[in-house]
Amino acid sequence: MDRRDFWYIVAESRDLKPSRVLARRVDDEWLAVFRGIDGAPAALQDRCLHRSSQLSRGRVIKGELQCPYHGWTYDVKGGVSAIPSEGPKVRSVKKCAASYPVIEQEGYVYVRLNAASSADWKPFSMPCHGKKGYSTIRLQNLFRNNVTNCVENFVDIPHTGFVHPRIFRDVSHERVSAVVERRKASVKVNYDGEKKNFGLFTWFLNPRGLPVRHTDEFFAPNVTSVNYWFGDKHFIITSQSVPQDDETCLVYTDLTYNYGWWNHVSKGVIRRQAQAIIDQDIEILDNQMRTIKKYGAHFQSSPADVIHAYIESIQAELAAGRDPRELPDRETRIEFWI
Numbered sequence: 583m584d585r586r587d588f589w590y591i592v593a594e595s596r597d598l599k600p601s602r603v604l605a606r607r608v609d610d611e612w613l614a615v616f617r618g619i620d621g622a623p624a625a626l627q628d629r630c631l632h633r634s635s636q637l638s639r640g641r642v643i644k645g646e647l648q649c650p651y652h653g654w655t656y657d658v659k660g661g662v663s664a665i666p667s668e669g670p671k672v673r674s675v676k677k678c679a680a681s682y683p684v685i686e687q688e689g690y691v692y693v694r695l696n697a698a699s700s701a702d703w704k705p706f707s708m709p710c711h712g713k714k715g716y717s718t719i720r721l722q723n724l725f726r727n728n729v730t731n732c733v734e735n736f737v738d739i740p741h742t743g744f745v746h747p748r749i750f751r752d753v754s755h756e757r758v759s760a761v762v763e764r765r766k767a768s769v770k771v772n773y774d775g776e777k778k779n780f781g782l783f784t785w786f787l788n789p790r791g792l793p794v795r796h797t798d799e800f801f802a803p804n805v806t807s808v809n810y811w812f813g814d815k816h817f818i819i820t821s822q823s824v825p826q827d828d829e830t831c832l833v834y835t836d837l838t839y840n841y842g843w844w845n846h847v848s849k850g851v852i853r854r855q856a857q858a859i860i861d862q863d864i865e866i867l868d869n870q871m872r873t874i875k876k877y878g879a880h881f882q883s884s885p886a887d888v889i890h891a892y893i894e895s896i897q898a899e900l901a902a903g904r905d906p907r908e909l910p911d912r913e914t915r916i917e918f919w920i
């Protein structure tokens with residue numbers, strides 16, 4: 583198995599309008615994504631069989647995709663349904679454009695690149711999406727770095743005081759301990775001892791200074807989910823990092839929370855604050871990748887980096903074509919300063 587057996591987001595459902603075709607890049611594959619006549623999403627390789635124009639530059643007509651060059655037209659499975667130069671009768675073209683399996687779930691459109699995959703992976707289910715009392719804000723951001731470095735950043739506490747001072751966390755010289763578990767192609771970190779050091783977010787996240795419960799999770803190959811509970815309030819940040827190639831990811835982030843009547847009035851502020859934090863991560867990850875390209879990725883680690891080591895062990899299994907669910911379970915207690 584490899585990473586092409588997994589499901590990757592290619593669009594938010596609301597962005598894929600019936601008459602629209604979207605150009606997407608996933609793992610160096612070019613895709614044209616559109617909706618068929620019944621509204622179900624479809625994805626074809628973004629290349630016309632005739633003379634290799636990009637289909638995503640064409641038009642969707644009655645649920646079929648027409649090439650912009652000579653008008654060859656494709657159905658949702660990639661079959662050629664019209665060749666305008668041949669007149670109204672379609673001369674049979676045996677070959678089909680490559681098509682990919684597509685699933686629409688929780689407001690996202692997912693594609694799997696390995697059409698013949700027998701792997702039993704499903705698209706990741708976004709936590710508490712649509713659940714009563716919860717609201718979700720969605721963000722999309724381009725990161726100039728690979729999936730592993732992106733997901734490591736999203737579950738990395740020690741950088742927060744340095745990259746996001748004031749806005750998210752200050753360096754507070756606070757000792758935090760955590761239990762880190764690796765199980766079935768996922769990593770879960772359970773923190774204890776965190777106080778109310780959430781920078782500008784404190785007023786919203788935990789104004790009454792309630793005890794904090796915090797977990798960070800990684801799910802192979804590209805999902806992270808950060809959960810905070812403050813009393814009965816719950817705040818979740820879930821990110822799916824979709825590789826465009828080995829150096830860039832389009833990251834889809836859901837901020838999902840149950841803050842009662844605050845859910846709606848605070849949307850604008852939460853969105854702006856979260857985007858400001860993400861912009862700082864985009865910059866540091868861009869810098870990291872530029873340095874890796876210059877000098878290579880030869881990382882040194884301290885004991886606090888066991889979370890990253892577990893993630894990297896899972897990614898290494900995938901890169902070797904093995905199923906990371908077969909790795910033995912591991913559990914480690916760590917302590918570090920933030």
Ligand code: FES
Pocket residue numbers: 630631632633634635649650651652653654
């Ligand atoms: S290149 Fe697409 S119709 Fe000719």
Ligand SMILES: [Fe+2]
Pocket residue numbers: 735741742745746859863
């Ligand atoms: Fe960050």
